[in-house]
Amino acid sequence: MTQTISQSVQAHWQELRGRTYDLLDVLVDADLNARLPFPESQNVLYQFYCMLGTQESWPPVLLEGRMRGWACSLKPASVGEALPIERVRRAMEAGDVRLRAAFEQAEWLHVFENGNTPLAGYYRLVEHESHHHGQLINLIYANDLPIPASWADSWALTRDGE
Numbered sequence: 001m002t003q004t005i006s007q008s009v010q011a012h013w014q015e016l017r018g019r020t021y022d023l024l025d026v027l028v029d030a031d032l033n034a035r036l037p038f039p040e041s042q043n044v045l046y047q048f049y050c051m052l053g054t055q056e057s058w059p060p061v062l063l064e065g066r067m068r069g070w071a072c073s074l075k076p077a078s079v080g081e082a083l084p085i086e087r088v089r090r091a092m093e094a095g096d097v098r099l100r101a102a103f104e105q106a107e108w109l110h111v112f113e114n115g116n117t118p119l120a121g122y123y124r125l126v127e128h129e130s131h132h133h134g135q136l137i138n139l140i141y142a143n144d145l146p147i148p149a150s151w152a153d154s155w156a157l158t159r160d161g162e
Contacts, residue, residue, distance in 0.1 A: 010103050028085070133155065
């Protein structure tokens with residue numbers, strides 16, 4: 001059976017975002033505050049926040065060829081509270097529903113006035129998600145966070161002695 005571009009994109013996104021969910025599955029709320037040992041480092045939560053905000057801002061790129069702005073629905077926890085991982089997951093799952101709707105509407109090879117196509121826009125979204133996976137890998141190793149099996153397999157991650 002031959003897949004359409006839309007089916008291929010949706011399956012690919014499900015696999016890539018699935019790895020993001022796999023990481024959420026092995027972290028605990030306190031891990032969201034983990035950072036690298038220098039002042040400029042962003043924490044684990046920031047990586048998810050940036051992935052989600054870009055995902056939520058991306059449908060116009062796929063449907064119109066341009067962003068209309070960037071915003072993220074994930075709101076910080078109250079002062080003194082840790083943001084629950086479950087809230088991050090729910091926000092990403094809601095974002096996935098909206099993104100899949102854009103996937104279904106996209107004319108993947110349509111050339112917009114700026115010369116871009118929805119498929120090229122999708123590639124940029126994938127690059128962005130993968131970039132944050134790389135950032136998260138640094139945070140995993142620096143903070144001795146768990147490595148999900150899918151990450152060990154996809155990104156060839158191991159710990160000494162494993």
